[in-house]
Amino acid sequence: MAIKKKIEAFTLAEILVVIVISTIVVGLALSVLNLVQQNFYSISQNYRNTTENQHLKQQLAIDFNRFHSIHLNKATHEIIFKNPIDSVLYVVRDEIVIRQADTIGLGLKEVAFYYEGRKVYEGKIDAIKLYTGNLETAYLFVSKLNDAKNVFKESWELR
Amino acid sequence: MWDPSGRKKKKCGGMVVLKKIRASSLVETLTASVIIVVIFMITSFSFNNVFLNTIKSDDEQLTNRIQEIKYLTRYERIKFPFYEERKYWVISAEQKLGAVYFEVQNLRNKKKKNFIIEQIGN
Secondary structure (H helix, E strand, O other): OOOOOOOOOOOHHHHHHHHHHHHHHHHHHHHHHHHHHHHHHHHHHHHHHHHHHHHHHHHHHHHHHHOOEEEEEOOOOEEEEEEOOEEEEEEEEOOEEEEOOEEEEOOEEEEEEEEOOEEEOOEEOOEEEEEEOOOOOOEEEEEOOOOHHHHHHHHHHHO | OOOOOOOOOOOOOOOOOOOOOOOOOHHHHHHHHHHHHHHHHHHHHHHHHHHHHHHHOOOHHHHHHHHHHHHHHHOOOOOOOEEEEOOOEEEEEEEEOOEEEEEEEEOOOOEEEEEEEEOOOO
16 A cells, blocks of 8 residues: 655654754753762761761760779770669770770770779779771760769879 | 534534643743742752751761860870861860860861860879
């Protein structure tokens, strides 16, 4: 069957031009979307890291000031916070900090403990310095004031 | 074939759009897309600006360093006069009449802060 009437249509060149233009437009849109997505991902990552750091710092500050004695056990990597009515156990090991049943994965690089301004590795502590891996060269520092009981107990133990 | 209208029937050879489609002109579509792109650019710029500002105003590292210095000063582990220059801050301190005078300069937001620590032992 021969077609008697001419069908209205675009030429091949026109269609090709349209395809090329739409490809360019779609490519641009996709690259912009990719950029925006990366931006948002880094923003959310940064936000999560800072929030986690701040939460840990708050919790450490609360515990340092709530408990009377803080004792570090070198062998088990445990820090025991004690006062007459309550106690809390921290475990600082292998890049993570565990407080009771909570695990805080900060990517811990290094931990330093202090007692009366001196670096200590065991026993009583009154300050902690945590180098966290998610922030460059950044660390958390939490300390407490030692009360009179602590000093008296120390001189009593020395006798 | 008999046609009641009496008109000659038109032969249709292929697809013909019978109804006119309502549409905007090329200029209108282009203007709309340009407006959308402009709005998108403005929002992304402002959002970026907000985020950059939150990063700039974040002085957690400096706060931690100040707390550490305060702690070390309490137990006299720092020698005075003290001067420290880092990427984002400058801290200087000097001892006068049984007290330590600190001056902290935040280089990120150009803010200055002063505080004094009394030394009871001296």
